[in-house]
Amino acid sequence: xxxxxxxxxxxxxxxxxxxxxxxxxxxxxxxxxxxxxxxxxxxxxxxxxxxxxxxxxxxxxxxxxxxxxxxxxxxxxxxxxxxxxxxxxxxxxxxxxxxxxxxxxxxxxxxxxx
Amino acid sequence: xxxxxxxxxxxxxxxxxxxxxxxxxxxxxxxxxxxxxxxxxxxxxxxxxxxxxxxxxxxxxxxxxxxxxxxxxxxxxxxxxxxxxxxxxxxxxxxxxxxxxxxxxxxxxx
Numbered sequence: 158x159x160x161x162x163x164x165x166x167x168x169x170x171x172x173x174x175x176x177x178x179x180x181x182x183x184x185x186x187x188x189x190x191x192x193x194x195x196x197x198x199x200x201x202x203x204x205x206x207x208x209x210x211x212x213x214x215x216x217x218x219x220x221x222x223x224x225x226x227x228x229x230x231x232x233x234x235x236x237x238x239x240x241x242x243x244x245x246x247x248x249x250x251x252x253x254x255x256x257x258x259x260x261x262x263x264x265x266x267x268x269x270x271x
Numbered sequence: 272x273x274x275x276x277x278x279x280x281x282x283x284x285x286x287x288x289x290x291x292x293x294x295x296x297x298x299x300x301x302x303x304x305x306x307x308x309x310x311x312x313x314x315x316x317x318x319x320x321x322x323x324x325x326x327x328x329x330x331x332x333x334x335x336x337x338x339x340x341x342x343x344x345x346x347x348x349x350x351x352x353x354x355x356x357x358x359x360x361x362x363x364x365x366x367x368x369x370x371x372x373x374x375x376x377x378x379x380x381x
Contacts, residue, residue, distance in 0.1 A: 192371075199275070199358070200315070200371040215368060247314055257303045260369065262314035 161263035169269045170238040178233040180248030188251035189231040193244040238270045277372035288349050292375045294359030295341045303362035306344050308355045349379045
């Protein structure tokens with residue numbers, strides 16, 4: 158089992174460009190989420206999904222879109238990249254929507270916006 | 272006020288030392304507590320959940336003090352391989368989303 162995979166590992170964008178960060182999981186987990194990690198800020202939740210067809214906003218959703226058409230995939234879209242979106246992005250899954258469950262993280266995507 | 276606050280460190284300790292980290296959380300209604308470990312340029316991984324009665328996993332002991340709203344992690348007999356950043360994690364009160372602290376960096380020195 159691959160667990161949680163993310164592509165690409167690294168990306169450089171120019172301001173205004175768009176791109177999609179891919180996240181896939183083979184653990185059949187209901188809950189998937191996207192975080193960004195910035196120095197001195199900790200991981201912050203961008204968007205999450207409790208199952209196929211259901212998404213909701215986290216703490217810092219502005220500038221990002223998500224969709225969840227299958228259990229396995231949860232892409233994150235940047236519609237018009239800004240330098241403030243330079244960060245490390247982690248996708249995570251959780252067995253189900255509930256408290257106390259472990260989250261499994263992908264290896265991350267390092268994004269630089271110039 | 273941040274939801275979760277940690278001393279960023281760094282903590283530099285010799286092999287074999289005992290080291291303790293504390294973390295405070297702001298919302299008394301939070302119910303799930305965790306410590307995650309993150310190695311340099313890697314993803315976070317669950318180290319242990321924190322239960323009300325306290326819990327131990329080998330050299331690691333986690334404690335929860337609800338009255339004072341803090342969580343602690345004690346590492347005994349530190350190993351070089353314990354060098355990492357330790358993230359305190361608390362659920363959002365009334366929800367299942369998680370708040371992550373900024374992490375405490377530990378370096379174990381030979």
